[in-house]
Amino acid sequence: MQRRATLAALLAGFGLILCGPAAAQGKYPDKPIRYIIPFAPGGESDIGARLQQPYFKKKFGQELIVESKPGAGGALAWSQANTFPPDGYTLISTNLPHLVLQPLEGLVQYKTADIDNVYFYHYTPDAIVVRNESPFKTYADLVAAAKAKPNEVTFAGSGTNSANHLAKERFDQVAGVSTSYVPFKGTGDLVASLIGGHVSAAMSYVTLAIAQKGRARMLAIATEKRHPQFPEVPTFKELGIDWVDGAYRGLAVPKGTPANIRKAVSDMFSEINNDPEFRQKMADGGFELVDITVDKVPAFMAERSRVYVDVAKRMGLVK
Amino acid sequence: MELLSNLGLGFSVAFTTTNLLYCFLGVLLGTLIGVLPGIGPIATIAMLLPVTFTLPPVSALIMLAGIYYGAQYGGSTTAILVNLPGESSSVVTALDGYQMARQGRAGVALATAGLGSFFAGCVATFLLAAAAPPLAEIAFKFGPAEYFSLMTLGLVLAVVLAHGSVIKAVAMILLGILLGFVGQDVNSGIPRFTFGIPEIQDKLEFVCVAMGMFGFAEIIRNLEKKGDRDVFTNEVHGLMPSKKDFKDAAPAVVRGTLLGSILGILPGGGAILASFSAYTLEKKLAKDPSTFGKGDIRGVAAPESANNAAAQTSFVPLLTLGIPPNPVMALMVGAMIIQGIQPGPLVMTSKPDLFWGLIVSMWIGNLMLIILNLPLIGIWVKLLKIPYRLLYPAILAFCCIGVYSVNNAAVDVYLTAFFGLVGYVLIKLDCEPAPLLLGLILGPMMEENLRRAMLLSRGDPMTFVERPLSAVLLGVAVVLLALVFAPAIKKKREEAFQEAD
Amino acid sequence: MIKIRNPKDFWAGLIFIAIGAGAAIIARDYPMGTIARMGAGYFPFVLGTLLALVGVIITLMALGADGEPVGAFALRPLFVILGAVVVFGVIVKTLGMVISLALLVIGTAFGGHEFKLKEVLILAVVMAAFCTLVFIKGLGLPFPVWPAFGQ
Numbered sequence: 001m002q003r004r005a006t007l008a009a010l011l012a013g014f015g016l017i018l019c020g021p022a023a024a025q026g027k028y029p030d031k032p033i034r035y036i037i038p039f040a041p042g043g044e045s046d047i048g049a050r051l052q053q054p055y056f057k058k059k060f061g062q063e064l065i066v067e068s069k070p071g072a073g074g075a076l077a078w079s080q081a082n083t084f085p086p087d088g089y090t091l092i093s094t095n096l097p098h099l100v101l102q103p104l105e106g107l108v109q110y111k112t113a114d115i116d117n118v119y120f121y122h123y124t125p126d127a128i129v130v131r132n133e134s135p136f137k138t139y140a141d142l143v144a145a146a147k148a149k150p151n152e153v154t155f156a157g158s159g160t161n162s163a164n165h166l167a168k169e170r171f172d173q174v175a176g177v178s179t180s181y182v183p184f185k186g187t188g189d190l191v192a193s194l195i196g197g198h199v200s201a202a203m204s205y206v207t208l209a210i211a212q213k214g215r216a217r218m219l220a221i222a223t224e225k226r227h228p229q230f231p232e233v234p235t236f237k238e239l240g241i242d243w244v245d246g247a248y249r250g251l252a253v254p255k256g257t258p259a260n261i262r263k264a265v266s267d268m269f270s271e272i273n274n275d276p277e278f279r280q281k282m283a284d285g286g287f288e289l290v291d292i293t294v295d296k297v298p299a300f301m302a303e304r305s306r307v308y309v310d311v312a313k314r315m316g317l318v319k
Numbered sequence: 320m321e322l323l324s325n326l327g328l329g330f331s332v333a334f335t336t337t338n339l340l341y342c343f344l345g346v347l348l349g350t351l352i353g354v355l356p357g358i359g360p361i362a363t364i365a366m367l368l369p370v371t372f373t374l375p376p377v378s379a380l381i382m383l384a385g386i387y388y389g390a391q392y393g394g395s396t397t398a399i400l401v402n403l404p405g406e407s408s409s410v411v412t413a414l415d416g417y418q419m420a421r422q423g424r425a426g427v428a429l430a431t432a433g434l435g436s437f438f439a440g441c442v443a444t445f446l447l448a449a450a451a452p453p454l455a456e457i458a459f460k461f462g463p464a465e466y467f468s469l470m471t472l473g474l475v476l477a478v479v480l481a482h483g484s485v486i487k488a489v490a491m492i493l494l495g496i497l498l499g500f501v502g503q504d505v506n507s508g509i510p511r512f513t514f515g516i517p518e519i520q521d522k523l524e525f526v527c528v529a530m531g532m533f534g535f536a537e538i539i540r541n542l543e544k545k546g547d548r549d550v551f552t553n554e555v556h557g558l559m560p561s562k563k564d565f566k567d568a569a570p571a572v573v574r575g576t577l578l579g580s581i582l583g584i585l586p587g588g589g590a591i592l593a594s595f596s597a598y599t600l601e602k603k604l605a606k607d608p609s610t611f612g613k614g615d616i617r618g619v620a621a622p623e624s625a626n627n628a629a630a631q632t633s634f635v636p637l638l639t640l641g642i643p644p645n646p647v648m649a650l651m652v653g654a655m656i657i658q659g660i661q662p663g664p665l666v667m668t669s670k671p672d673l674f675w676g677l678i679v680s681m682w683i684g685n686l687m688l689i690i691l692n693l694p695l696i697g698i699w700v701k702l703l704k705i706p707y708r709l710l711y712p713a714i715l716a717f718c719c720i721g722v723y724s725v726n727n728a729a730v731d732v733y734l735t736a737f738f739g740l741v742g743y744v745l746i747k748l749d750c751e752p753a754p755l756l757l758g759l760i761l762g763p764m765m766e767e768n769l770r771r772a773m774l775l776s777r778g779d780p781m782t783f784v785e786r787p788l789s790a791v792l793l794g795v796a797v798v799l800l801a802l803v804f805a806p807a808i809k810k811k812r813e814e815a816f817q818e819a820d
Numbered sequence: 821m822i823k824i825r826n827p828k829d830f831w832a833g834l835i836f837i838a839i840g841a842g843a844a845i846i847a848r849d850y851p852m853g854t855i856a857r858m859g860a861g862y863f864p865f866v867l868g869t870l871l872a873l874v875g876v877i878i879t880l881m882a883l884g885a886d887g888e889p890v891g892a893f894a895l896r897p898l899f900v901i902l903g904a905v906v907v908f909g910v911i912v913k914t915l916g917m918v919i920s921l922a923l924l925v926i927g928t929a930f931g932g933h934e935f936k937l938k939e940v941l942i943l944a945v946v947m948a949a950f951c952t953l954v955f956i957k958g959l960g961l962p963f964p965v966w967p968a969f970g971q
Contacts, residue, residue: 032373040656040661041655041656041658041659041660041661042659042660042661042665042669046659050659063373065372065373066659067372067657068656068657068659069521070656071503071505071508071521072503072504072505072506072507072508073508075503075508076503076505076508076521079503079508079520080520080521083517102508107507107508107509107851108507108508109503109508109510109520151777152777154774154775160506160507160508180774180775180777181774182771182774182775183506185505185767188661189661191661191665192458192459192641192663192664192665193462193463195459195665196458196459196460196461196462196664197459198462198463198775199775366955367959369961370959370960370961484829486874486877486878486881487829487832487878489874490832490836490871490874490875490878493836493840493867493870493871493874494836494839494871496867497839497840497843497864497867497868497871500843500863500864500867504850504860506860507851507859507860509850509851509860511846511847511850511860511861511864512843512846512864535901535902535905538897538901539894539897539898539901540894542894542897542901542931542932542933543891543894543897708929708932708933708934709929709939709940709943711928711932712924712925712926712928712929712940712943712947713925713943713947715901715904715905715924715925715928716921716924716925716928716947716951717951719905719908719909719924720921720951720955720961720963723909723912723963724955724961724962724963727962729909729910729912729913730909731909732905732906732908732909732912733906733909735905736902736905736906736909739901739902739905740898740902743893743898744835745832747828747890747891747893748828748829748831748832748835748890749828749829749832749888750832766863769858769863770858770862770863773855773856773857773858774856774857776856777856778854778855778856778857780855
C-alpha cells in the first residue's frame with residue numbers, strides 16, 4: 001500500500017513539474033539570488049560583488065547572496081556554471097582574460113563558449129605591487145634585480161592562465177628577464193604572502209594597492225594616464241612600454257536561461273552601474289566602470305578574444 | 320593600553336541586542352546538542368551554515384562559536400549523569416563524574432564542571448585577546464614553507480596523541496590527505512579521483528566524511544550492544560562544592576585550563592585532545608592515583624576546564640594563520656569565506672570589529688552558559704530520560720537534514736551513508752577516524768603550500784630546514800615522532816590511554 | 821607457514837595497501853611536473869605510495885604479534901540505517917520534508933533492537949512536525965514541505 005501511495009505521489013508530482021513552470025512564473029526576481037564568486041574573499045570580484053549587494057537589495061527588493069567558490073584560478077566554479085538551474089537565480093561572476101586563456105591551454109573543464117556572459121561591469125588595470133619595506137623603489141630596480149638573478153624574482157598572482165599570469169609573462173618579455181610566477185586562489189589569498197615578504201612582488205591590479213594602502217605600493221600601472229589616487233606612480237607607457245591592459249569582470253548565467261531573464265539581469269546590473277553613489281564607491285576602490293550590456297556582449301567577447309589570443313601567442317603562453 | 324581599547328571595541332560590538340541574542344542562541348543550542356549524545360557541533364554547524372548566509376558576519380560567527388564552546392558545557396552533563404559522553408571531549412569526564420553521581424554527589428560534579436569551564440572560558444578569552452595580536456604579527460613570517468611545516472607538526476601531534484596504534488594513525492592521516500585530493504586541482508583545474516561523478520568535481524564535502532565517520536558509524540556501533548543505561552536524574556541536589564572539594568578542584572582547574580589553552584592553539588589539538596591530556600596529567604601528579612576512576616573531583620575539574628579552554632583557544636590559529644586546527648574550525652573557515660572574510664593574519668586589521676566582537680562574545684557566552692547550566696540543570700536532565708532507541712533516529716534525521724542542506728544535494732546524503740559504512744569498517748579494525756579527518760582538513764592546504772614553497776625555492780627541498788622557523792617546527796615534529804616510536808615511551812603512552820578508557 | 825596473528829591489523833593493512841596503490845596508479849595519469857613545478861599528480865602519487873608502504877608494514881607486523889579478532893559486524897543496523905538514509909536522499913526533493921523525514925525516522929528505528937510501532941509512529945510525526953517548523957518555517961532551508969501535488 002505504501003508503495004502504491006508513493007507511486008501515486010510520484011506520478012502526481014511529475015505531472016505538476018511538467019506543467020508547473022508556466023503557472024509558477026511570477027515577477028523576476030521574487031526570491032534571493034545566489035551570486036557565485038570563483039575567487040577567495042577579499043579579491044576584486046568579491047569586493048565588486050559586495051559593493052553591488054546593497055544596491056541590488058535597494059533597487060530590486062531581493063537579497064543578492066554572495067558565495068565564494070575559489071579554486072583553479074576561477075576554473076573550478078566556471079566548470080560548474082552550467083550545472084545550476086537556468087532560472088536566473090544563480091549568477092556566476094566571470095573574468096577576462098581568464099575565460100579566454102584557460103580553455104586555450106586545454107586542461108580546465110570548460111570551454112569559453114560554455115560560459116553565457118550577460119553583462120560586463122568593470123575593469124581593473126594591471127599593476128606591479130610590492131610591500132612597503134621592499135628594496136625595489138622603482139620599476140627599474142625590479143628589472144635590474146630580475147636581470148641579475150634569473151628566476152629569483154617571484155611574482156604572486158591570482159590563478160593560472162589568468163590576467164595576472166598573462167601580465168607576468170608580458171613583463172618577462174618586455175623587460176627581457178625570467179621570473180617565477182606563484183599562483184594563489186585569488187588576490188585576497190595572496191595578500192598575506194605579499195605583506196610578509198615571501199614573494200618579491202605581486203602582479204595584480206590597482207585595486208590591491210588601494211585596499212592595502214600603507215602596507216603596499218605600486219611600481220608601475222597599466223593605464224593610459226596616471227591614476228588620480230596615485231599621482232606619483234608612473235604608467236608603463238611613461239616607462240616606454242606599450243602596456244595598457246587589465247581584467248574585465250562580468251556576470252554569467254547558466255546555459256539555457258531564457259532571453260528575458262538574461263536581459264533582466266543585464267538591465268538590473270546596468271542600473272546599479274549607473275547609480276552615482278555606486279559609481280563613486282567603485283571609483284574609490286580603483287575599479288573603472290564599463291557598461292557592456294547583453295546585446296553588446298557577443299561583439300565584445302569576439303573582440304577581446306582576438307586580442308588575448310594574440311597577446312598570449314606572442315607571450316608563448318599558448319601555442 | 321591597546322588591549323583595553325580593543326576589548327572596548329569588542330564590548331561595543333558584542334553588546335548590541337542582535338549579537339547578544341545570537342550569542343544566547345548559540346550557547347543554548349550548543350548546550351542542547353552537547354547534552355544529546357551523538358549529535359555534536361559539526362552536525363549542528365553544518366546544518367546552520369546555509370542559514371548564516373543572510374546574517375551579518377559578526378552575528379553569524381558569534382553564534383557558531385557559541386555552539387562549539389556551549390557544547391563543551393553540555394557534554395559534561397551527560398557524561399556525569401548517564402556515563403555516556405554527550406560530546407567526545409567529555410569521554411574522560413564520565414570516568415569520575417559518573418562515579419560521583421553514583422555516590423550521590425552529582426550536583427557537586429555538575430557544579431565543578433560548570434565552574435571549571437567558566438574559569439577556563441574567562442582565562443581563554445583573555446589569552447585569545449592577549450596572544451592573538453602578537454601571533455598575527457608572527458604569522459606574516461609564515462611563508463609557504465612554514466605553513467607546510469606547521470601542518471606537518473599538527474599531523475604528527477595528532478598521531479602522537481591518537482588512541483591506539485601509532486602506525487595505523489599514520490595510515491589514517493595519509494588516507495585523509497588522499498581523500499582531500501578528490502576534486503579539481505587548485506592550480507591547474509584538472510579533476511582528480513572524481514571517477515566521473517559530477518558532484519565531487521569541486522571537492523569531497525568534508526561534512527559528509529565527518530558526519531559519516533563520526534555520527535553514523537558511531538550510532539551503528541552503539542547499536543551493537545543491547546540495553547539502556549542508568550540515569551541518575553533524581554539525585555541532583557546540593558550543587559555547591561564543599562570547602563574540601565574546592566581545595567581539591569581549584570588547582571586541577573588551573574592546570575587543566577593552562578594545558579587546554581596550549582593544546583587548543585596547536586593544529587591537531589582541540590577540545591578532545593585537551594581533556595584526555597588533562598586527565599592523564601592529573602593522574603600523574605596525584606599523590607594517590609588510585610582514587611581516580613572512583614569519583615575523584617579532580618578527574619572532573621581538570622578535563623572539563625581543559626576542553627572548554629581548548630575550544631576557545633583553537634580560534635587562535637584560525638584567526639591568525641588561517642589554519643583550522645580541528646574539524647569544527649574547518650567549518651568556521653567555510654562560514655568566514657561565505658561571509659567574505661579570508662581567515663588569516665589580516666582579519667584583525669581589516670575587520671577589528673568582527674575580531675574583537677567575537678572574542679568578547681565568548682566571555683559573555685560563558686557567563687550565559689553558567690546560568691544556563693547550573694540553575695536550569697533540571698531541564699537538561701529531563702532530556703536525558705529519552706531512551707536511546709528514540710534518540711538515535713532523531714539524531715540521524717538531524718544529520719541528514721544537515722548534510723543535505725550544505726549544498727542542497729542528495730549526493731551528499733549518499734556520500735555520508737557511504738562514509739558511514741567505511742567508518743564502521745575502520746572502527747571494527749581499530750582505526751580511529753579522528754586523524755583521518757585532520758588529514759582531510761589539512762591535506763589540501765599542505766599540498767598548496769608545498770607546491771608554492773617548491774616554486775619559491777626553485778625545487779630545493781632544503782628550504783624547509785634552511786628557514787629557521789620551518790626548521791624548528793619540523794624539528795619538534797621529528798622529536799615527537801621519535802619519542803612515540805621509542806619503546807619506553809610507547810609503553811607509558813599505552814598505559815595512559817588504557818587508564819583513560 | 822604464514823599465520824595471521826592480528827586479524828584487525830592484517831585486514832586494515834591490506835585495505836591501506838589497496839587504497840594507496842590504487843591512488844598512486846591513478847595519480848600517474850595526471851601531469852607529474854617537476855619538483856619545482858609540481859603537477860596535479862605529484863603529491864597524490866607520493867602519498868599514495870607512502871600509504872601503500874605503511875600498509876605493508878602494518879600487514880607484516882600483524883603476522884608477528886598477537887591481536888584481537890575482528891568482532892562481528894552489526895549487519896542489521898548497518899544496512900537498515902544506511903539504507904533508510906539513502907532512501908531519504910532519493911525522495912526528499914520529490915516527496916517533501918514531512919513524508920521523507922517520517923519514513924527516515926521509521927526506517928532508522930527499524931535498525932535498532934526494540935521496535936515499538938506506536939512509539940516510533942509518534943516520534944516520526946513529532947520529528948516531521950518539529951523539523952518542518954524549525955528548519956523550513958524558522959530557518960528557511962529550501963526543502964519542499966509536501967509532495968508537489970499538495971500545494
